[in-house]
Amino acid sequence: ETLYVVEELDPFFEDQIKAMGITVDGGKNLLSLLGELDPGMVASSLSRGGVPGANPDLTTDPAPGRTDLPMRPPTMCPGCSHRGVFTVLNRLKVFVSGDIGCYTLGALPPLASMHSCVCMGAGIGMAHGMAKVLQPGGKTQHRPVAVIGDSTFFHSGMTPLLNAVWNQSNTVTIILDNRTTAMTGGQQNPGTGKTLSGQFSPAVDLVKLCEAFGVGHIRTVDPYDLKAVETAIKDALNDEGASVIIAQGPCVLEYRIKHEPWVIDAELCTDCKRCLRVACIALGLATTADGREVVEIDATQCNGCGVCAQMCRFDAIKAPVPAPA
Structure with missing residues (x-):
């Protein structure tokens, strides 16, 4: 045979x-x-x-019915805690050295705020090398930002951060702490408080760990608060030496976090499309009765994180009104 x-x-x-x-x-x-x-x-x-x-x-x-489907690039989940950080990084126009994880999607438009990505743990080391080349004599201009997830940081990000501190590198490291290894299926990591077999274990405190490395400037921030994220990054860009920002927001998919969907007031929406810059698939376009094209929110997709509302300059995106008791 x-x-x-x-x-x-x-x-x-x-x-x-x-x-x-x-x-x-x-x-x-x-x-x-x-x-x-x-x-x-x-x-x-x-x-x-x-x-x-x-x-x-x-x-x-x-396959029938497949040929006319519009192209859509992969994107972060609705309500993802990474979205706000990359929205701010895009606004600040800084160079971002990335890593491997869900947050690698921040490289794609419209966020387009990750400029290099090689392998797990490379982001911090690459930012350190760039800082040494672009900042001769310790000058602070052209300061690179490294972005890394909590799981990747535990896997291979601690060594390059220690190296950056030891060599007095003017870098900013943003640790996206979503308390899971989301991209590969939601596995545990040393910061979740559980082992891979589900047994309870002491959770590593990222702040104390960075302090032990000698990081002089450590900030924790709510990644859904765009103003707080922007302030933290701007302050870190002016620090001397290696600084760390820890964006703490659990993965909405892994922890099944769901808030009431936000709504758009079509009377206030000017169709500037600024909210679409956050790259959320819960946002789309609709045509009103008078022929205007406005943004609409898919209530089945919206997680209620409110990031898009912070982008709106006309207060057209509203929080849901609680039902009367």
Whole structure:
């Protein structure tokens, strides 16, 4: 018998089958290691490889109803505690050295406020190196900002922060403390108070940890308060030496945090679209009865965080009115 293994990306099954001593007559020597496969691609690849019965003329029709869908880049969840920090960073136009996590989405427009991202733990070290190059003689201009999540910080961010303190680097490190490892499935970390098996464990205090490293300027901030975030970052940019801002806001998805959705007063909305800069998928556009295009809030998506309301200059985004008792 002849065995062909058809699988996307790496030859996982193919390698395991070969390891069992079974001969594989065709696999990744015929099929691409990249992208998704469809019946047409598989048939043409097998035909080129001389596989009997493969139809080289087989085509794959696109799935019905899928061709007209608008493109949408990946974005943070509604109510994500990272959104406010990147909204402010975008406004301040500072250079941001990023890291790996949900917050890497801050690199995409319209937030567009992460300018480098290499690997876990690289952000702080890269900011330190840039500070030394761009600030000869200890000058404070061109001060870079590093952004890192709490899980990544515990994983590989502590060493570069200690190095920045030791070498008297004028950097600002923002630790986005959402109390979980959100991007990879909500795993625990040393700051959550639980082990991976769910047992209770002493939670590492980020403030005390940074103090032990010798960080001279440590600020904690509510990431949903844009004015407080902006003040903290501006103050940190004027500090001498390495400074740390800890933005404390639990992951709304992991901790199932849900507030009442906010509403938009169409009479006050001027359609300036400033609120759309926060890149929240709960915000969209609608046409009023008189033909005006205004922003609307999808109540099924809105988490009630209020970040968009702080962007509105006309007080058109309102907090929900409590129901009478």
